[in-house]
Amino acid sequence: MPIRAVWxxxxxxxxxxxxxxxxxxxxxxxxxxxxxxxxxxxxARGGDYREVFQHFRPGFDLGKERQARxxxxxxxxxxxxxxxxxVRPCLQALTDAGYFVGVAGNQTARxxxxxxxxxxxxxxxxxxxxxxxxxxxxxxFDKLAAVSGHSRDEIAYVGDRLDNDxxxxxxxxxxxxxxRRGPWGYILQPGDPAPTAVHLPDGVPSLTVGSLAQLVAExxxxxxxx
Numbered sequence: 133m134p135i136r137a138v139w140x141x142x143x144x145x146x147x148x149x150x151x152x153x154x155x156x157x158x159x160x161x162x163x164x165x166x167x168x169x170x171x172x173x174x175x176a177r178g179g180d181y182r183e184v185f186q187h188f189r190p191g192f193d194l195g196k197e198r199q200a201r202x203x204x205x206x207x208x209x210x211x212x213x214x215x216x217x218x219v220r221p222c223l224q225a226l227t228d229a230g231y232f233v234g235v236a237g238n239q240t241a242r243x244x245x246x247x248x249x250x251x252x253x254x255x256x257x258x259x260x261x262x263x264x265x266x267x268x269x270x271x272x273f274d275k276l277a278a279v280s281g282h283s284r285d286e287i288a289y290v291g292d293r294l295d296n297d298x299x300x301x302x303x304x305x306x307x308x309x310x311x312r313r314g315p316w317g318y319i320l321q322p323g324d325p326a327p328t329a330v331h332l333p334d335g336v337p338s339l340t341v342g343s344l345a346q347l348v349a350e351x352x353x354x355x356x357x358x
Contacts, residue, residue, distance in 0.1 A: 135307055137280040138226055141291035142237030144314030146219045147210055159201060160188045175319045210246045222344035224253045229352045232280050238266045267296050273304035292317040308338040309347060
């Protein structure tokens with residue numbers, strides 16, 4: 133059955149998170165390159181990115197620190213400068229080709245408001261906080277199917293993380309598109325030795341792309357429009 137709905141992750145799929153992680157390094161009083169190095173080390177050994185904060189400030193509470201940054205007038209934000217340049221053309225091309233286009237990732241409702249202000253050409257834009265469920269929980273992908281109204285074999289999920297996006301989306305029966313950019317797009321590899329091993333289920337269609345322009349070419353050219 134052809135793909136009719138394409139859902140996109142947010143961080144590193146649509147949004148370049150370089151600036152935001154840099155502001156966290158500043159908040160912690162850590163050189164940005166040191167923070168980045170530790171970030172890569174944690175990902176490479178299969179850890180949760182939130183462990184990075186613990187290395188520099190044991191007992192770090194991400195929720196409380198987000199509020200502290202907000203209270204200090206330097207809360208998380210994003211604007212059009214954080215958007216990867218291939219995003220808007222991709223979403224517009226898929227919309228013009230007749231695809232249902234959705235955006236949904238593990239983001240706060242505050243980030244969702246900033247995303248709304250980007251006026252992206254999509255049918256639905258939502259965050260995990262708004263939905264009350266987050267990846268890699270299968271319920272997140274159940275929600276995608278319920279919101280778009282398509283069968284699972286008609287839905288593609290595009291993400292940069294094998295562990296948080298691709299593997300659970302495949303387990304949920306969705307067509308998966310691994311977008312190789314950002315730290316997760318390069319550090320983790322399918323079948324790497326433990327502890328970074330990510331095992332994808334057999335028999336679920338998938339695609340690997342290096343850009344969203346390539347995704348458009350695959351869906352509207354090689355795979356055909358709906």
